[in-house]
Amino acid sequence: MSLRDPERPQPLQVSQAAIQHQDGTVFTVPRPGRHGNVFQLMLAERGLGAYKGSIQGFVTNLGQFVTRKEAAQIAFREKQYKPEQMPDEPQQTLMTEDLW
Secondary structure, three states: OOOOOOOOOOOOOEEEEEEEOOOOOEEEOOOOOOHHHHHHHHHHHHOOOOOOOOEEEEEEOOOOEEEHHHHHHHHHHOOOOOHHHOOOOOOOOOOHHHHO
16 A cells, blocks of 8 residues: 655656547557557547647646657656666657656
């Protein structure tokens, strides 16, 4: 059982690969899913392909969609990169391969 101080908010962390469709819908797959798996889900569930205007990113542990760039900053700050992938400074974009 995990005990957490209710007065201290959870740290924001990268949780799942996600794609925000141009209509605003966010699609995700559970970890260790990759963005290709999300595109497959979009196609299977709604017949949606990789339309121009869709944004690849991630969903945080708090349910917020963030871009690859925002996710890279979060993952760097929270040291979420795989040990062998941990950069010396924040990267421009985050790839699922950096995390899992």
